Amino acid sequence: MSYLRLDQLSQSSLTETDPSTPTARPVSVLVVDDHALIRAAMSQLLSSQREIKQVVSSQNYAEAEAQASRLHPDIIWLDMHVAHSDSIAEIHRLRRLSPDSRIVALADVEDEQEAFAAIMAGAQGYRSKQDIDFDDIMSVIHALCRGEFVLRPELLTRMMQRLRAAALPLWGTDNGVGSRVLLRSGDINQLVHLTTREREILQLISQGLRDRDIAEGLHISEKTVQKHVQSILSKLGAQNRTEAAYLILHQPAS
Numbered sequence: 258m259s260y261l262r263l264d265q266l267s268q269s270s271l272t273e274t275d276p277s278t279p280t281a282r283p284v285s286v287l288v289v290d291d292h293a294l295i296r297a298a299m300s301q302l303l304s305s306q307r308e309i310k311q312v313v314s315s316q317n318y319a320e321a322e323a324q325a326s327r328l329h330p331d332i333i334w335l336d337m338h339v340a341h342s343d344s345i346a347e348i349h350r351l352r353r354l355s356p357d358s359r360i361v362a363l364a365d366v367e368d369e370q371e372a373f374a375a376i377m378a379g380a381q382g383y384r385s386k387q388d389i390d391f392d393d394i395m396s397v398i399h400a401l402c403r404g405e406f407v408l409r410p411e412l413l414t415r416m417m418q419r420l421r422a423a424a425l426p427l428w429g430t431d432n433g434v435g436s437r438v439l440l441r442s443g444d445i446n447q448l449v450h451l452t453t454r455e456r457e458i459l460q461l462i463s464q465g466l467r468d469r470d471i472a473e474g475l476h477i478s479e480k481t482v483q484k485h486v487q488s489i490l491s492k493l494g495a496q497n498r499t500e501a502a503y504l505i506l507h508q509p510a511s
Contacts, residue, residue: 283310284402287330287358289321290314291339299334302391318347325355332398333360335380337371345374345470352379359401363389370467372408373416377465382407448504450492456505458485463502 286309288299296314303312313328315321317339325333333351337344348360361382362375372383381401388409389397400407408416451459461471468486472479486498495501 284308284332284398285311285328285330286313286332286334286398287321287324287328288312288314288334289318289339290334290336290363291316292336295336299394302394306395318342318350321347322350322354325351325358329355330358332401333358335360335362337362337364337375343470343473345371345378345466348375348378348380349464359404361397361401361407367409367412369412369415372412374465374467374470376406376408376416381405383412384408447493451489455485455489455492458482459489459501459505462486462498463505 286303288296288303290296290299293316296316300312300314303309311328311330313324313330315324321333321335324330333355335344335348335351339347344362348362351358351360359381360379361384362372362380364371364383364385366387367383367385375383382397384397384407397407406413448456457475458471461474466474468479468482472482475482489495489501490497493501493504495504
């Protein structure tokens with residue numbers, strides 16, 4: 258984990274805040290990680306910052322939920338890969354318990370599908386531990402406090418392309434040449450052709466869940482989920498999961 262450079266912690270440029278740097282209101286941070294060394298290092302680093310008023314840590318999601326409910330921290334630094342836990346479901350829970358907290362999800366290795374699921378679940382940022390160092394940590398926290406989303410530029414670009422494809426009813430040139438109708442009249446009516454299980458899976462897809470997470474939640478195999486997804490796309494005439502999710506998210510209220 259590249260940001261865990263314990264031997265360099267005492268030499269980090271962040272151990273003393275430059276008094277000439279303007280600071281916002283004091284910030285509270287909840288660090289959630291199942292590695293004791295990471296929790297200790299992060300607590301030591303953050304506690305040395307004048308703008309950090311409180312640092313608390315949790316070794317699992319149950320503790321994190323209790324801390325979030327009690328303290329309502331400004332920032333939640335969330336390890337996505339705590340053992341035997343569902344990180345996407347945890348983001349949903351933390352958002353309900355502490356709606357004003359800004360969550361940054363930390364992954365061992367960047368995964369675009371996981372990043373999309375985390376953001377759709379309510380995270381404010383997603384970063385790989387492989388490309389964040391001690392010197393980046395306060396920059397990430399500052400960006401979160403400003404209300405910015407924290408993702409690598411390349412990942413942000415790909416995610417915005419996916420969201421744009423899902424959100425625009427029409428996408429094409431001014432003269433209509435090459436126009437692509439994403440949501441056609443009658444498309445939403447195709448939802449009636451889905452089975453109960455397919456609608457259930459499509460609803461979970463619209464929440465940003467991955468095939469693996471859906472399979473675990475429904476107690477079926479990931480291969481079975483993938484077969485259902487192909488059937489959903491075929492019945493809806495959708496080119497991808499994002500378009501299919503758009504249809505169910507924009508169906509008229511019954």
